[in-house]
Amino acid sequence: MLFSSVLFIWVFLPIVLVVNYILSRIRFQREETRYRVKNLFLLFASMFFYAWGGISYLFLMLFSILLNFLGGYAVGRAAASPFWQRFFLCLTVALNLGLLFYFKYFNMLGLWEVVLPIGISFFTFQAMSYVFDVYRGKAPVQESLSDFALYVSLFPQLIAGPIVQYGDIAEQLKSRRESLPVFFSGQKRFCYGMAKKVVIANTMAEVADQIWALDVDRLGAPVAWLGMIAYTLQIYFDFSGYSDMAIGIGRMLGFQFKENFRYPYTSLSVREFWRRWHISLSSWFREYVYIPLGGSRGTLLVTCRNLFIVFLLTGIWHGANFTFWTWGLYYAALMLLERLFLGRVLDRNPVKPLNWIYTIFAVMVGWVFFRSDSVAFAGAYIGQLFNFGAAEYSILSFLSMKVLLVFAAAAVCLGFLQRAFKGIWEKLKGNLVVTAADSVLQLALLIYSIILIVSGTYNPFIYFQF
Numbered sequence: 001m002l003f004s005s006v007l008f009i010w011v012f013l014p015i016v017l018v019v020n021y022i023l024s025r026i027r028f029q030r031e032e033t034r035y036r037v038k039n040l041f042l043l044f045a046s047m048f049f050y051a052w053g054g055i056s057y058l059f060l061m062l063f064s065i066l067l068n069f070l071g072g073y074a075v076g077r078a079a080a081s082p083f084w085q086r087f088f089l090c091l092t093v094a095l096n097l098g099l100l101f102y103f104k105y106f107n108m109l110g111l112w113e114v115v116l117p118i119g120i121s122f123f124t125f126q127a128m129s130y131v132f133d134v135y136r137g138k139a140p141v142q143e144s145l146s147d148f149a150l151y152v153s154l155f156p157q158l159i160a161g162p163i164v165q166y167g168d169i170a171e172q173l174k175s176r177r178e179s180l181p182v183f184f185s186g187q188k189r190f191c192y193g194m195a196k197k198v199v200i201a202n203t204m205a206e207v208a209d210q211i212w213a214l215d216v217d218r219l220g221a222p223v224a225w226l227g228m229i230a231y232t233l234q235i236y237f238d239f240s241g242y243s244d245m246a247i248g249i250g251r252m253l254g255f256q257f258k259e260n261f262r263y264p265y266t267s268l269s270v271r272e273f274w275r276r277w278h279i280s281l282s283s284w285f286r287e288y289v290y291i292p293l294g295g296s297r298g299t300l301l302v303t304c305r306n307l308f309i310v311f312l313l314t315g316i317w318h319g320a321n322f323t324f325w326t327w328g329l330y331y332a333a334l335m336l337l338e339r340l341f342l343g344r345v346l347d348r349n350p351v352k353p354l355n356w357i358y359t360i361f362a363v364m365v366g367w368v369f370f371r372s373d374s375v376a377f378a379g380a381y382i383g384q385l386f387n388f389g390a391a392e393y394s395i396l397s398f399l400s401m402k403v404l405l406v407f408a409a410a411a412v413c414l415g416f417l418q419r420a421f422k423g424i425w426e427k428l429k430g431n432l433v434v435t436a437a438d439s440v441l442q443l444a445l446l447i448y449s450i451i452l453i454v455s456g457t458y459n460p461f462i463y464f465q466f
Contacts, residue, residue, distance in 0.1 A: 001052040002461070003245045004198050004453055013249070014047050020253055024178055035175055039150050042253065049155040050119075055427035060099075064150045067095055068127035069142065070132045076141035089135045096128050105320040119159035119315055125284055127152050130166035132288050139167050147173045156249040160242050160461055162260035162280035165287070169255065176254035186251025188442055195445035196237040197415065197461070198452050203406040204234035207398050212371065220391020224384035226398060231371050233366045233410045236265060238462045239278070258283075263415025268355035269346050270334045270362055281317070285310050304339060308332045318370075323378060327369040334362055343422045418451025 001008050019041060028034040049057040057178075071092030078084040102122065106114045130148070133139035144146045152172060157164055211219070211227030219227070243260035250257045264276035286295075293306045315328020338346070346355050365382060372378035420465055428434045 001049055003242065004194060004449070004461075005250075006450070006453060007043060009450065009453075012045075012049065016042075017252055031175065035173075039147055039173065042154065046150065046153040046155040046158060050153060050158060053118060057120075060117055060120070061153060062125060062149075064096070064099065064124060064127055065152050066145075068092060068131055068152070069145055069148045070387075071095075072131045072142055072148075075131055076134045079137075085135065089131060092131050093128060096124050100124055107320060121150050122163055123158060123332060125163050125281075125317075126157075129163070129284065129288065131168045138397045140171055141446050142170075143385060154250075154255070156246040156253070156255075157257060159240070160246075161278075162243055162246065162257055163284050164257055164280070165284065168258060172255055176256075178254040182254070183252050186253075188438070189244045189248030189251065191248075191442040191446045191449075193241045193246075194243065194449045196241030196451040198241075198449040199445070200406055200410050200413070201234050201238035201241055202239065202452070203403060204410070207403060208234050208371070210398060214393060216377060216384060218392040219381070219384040219387070220393060221385055221388045222395040223391060223393045224381060224387070226395055228368055228381075230386065232265075232367050233407075235370070235462055237410065242461050263419060265363070266356070266415045267359050268352055269338060269343060269359055269365075270331065271338050271343060273359060274331070274335075276447055281314070285314060289313060293349075300418050304336050307335050307339065313333060321373075321417070323369050323372050323377050326375050326378070327366055330366055330369060330452060359436060383461045391439075412450075435445070 001012060003009075020038060023034065023038045023041060026034075028037070047058060050061060071088060075085055075087040075092070076087055078328040087339040103114055103116055103120055130139065130142070130151070134141055142151075151164070151166060151169060154164075207230040208227055211223055211230070214223070247257045247259070258280065260278060260280050262279065264273050265274055267273040290306055290310050293304060293309065294302055296303045311328045311332035312325070313328070314331070315325045318324040318327070346358075349355055368381050369375070369378045372381060
């Protein structure tokens, strides 16, 4: 079930919100009982949400939940014996990775076709974070299977994140703050997130898909640049739009999820970009891979090795295609260069716009690998960025008035203005006129997005494939 679908907006979400509100108002003898009932209701709703696209893989998610619940229990109970604790940890992780390998990478062997369950990378990593946290003593053993199942399957972030680490939500499973201001802030995030997806990302997708379907050897520089920029905007507004909607729904239900994007395209280095892009995945690899390997505490050679491993794994996590692996290695090389010397050059450079040009160009080239079906195609496409000779395709054929207006809207929403005027906006938050205008804009964007959805504008979220 898509967030940006009529069924979700008009049926599923309103029912969940109304029932959740009713359960918040009913008298219970103990607050513990109230949250137990609310959690069971949200668990049922989340299972229904996931099963809507195909019930067969619901059993896979249930198996993953049971595997990690028992794995965490075994790790926690074996705390007195380091050997057995490590044994149960390694066994649980191996079984999780075995599931991921089978469903995500088995097709590469060419034996038979395996259908990828939606969201498997997200809920698997989320479930594993619980086992790691128990092993490291950062979280107690969860005694309630239903609460753990809700943590893994909670529908706002189930399919495409953000990846919620167990320690961030453990207390919220027992009790959470629900209020009208929190609800309205969630509503705002949801409306803006939907507009980012339906209005901006889907329009950019139309341009990018058309250009990527052309003969790459005859693109020419103008069209190649347009396609690369369109996809760069599509993937950001698509994924950050989903994260905004997930965070917004979470708030409307009383959950606080961490931010997943902080205006990454305003970054002045690749290091900064990865501190702002898909923060939940970066945090997961930092917490459970980079730091256990030694992080940056050892020699420069060890630090470079750790960075290489993390970004290679990041590429592998995204899928069984050499383009994703190349994308990961590409970022590993850039991060190593910045660690070795380029970072110091960027920090000392007084002309910061040059830093931004370097960073955004590096990121856009990376997206060419990410979007392409093969490394050879990506190489040919990058070559076309510098082909200023005669081209068969005209850039004007892709630039309708609608596309130009959406490009302008995307530029406004990238974060430059938001970061520049953050202090002013904070002061204006309580202003009645500004609040009213903001509410009108939310309503207008929601109505326009629904009109586009009803009219047949459809493009699945990019990260559903992961």
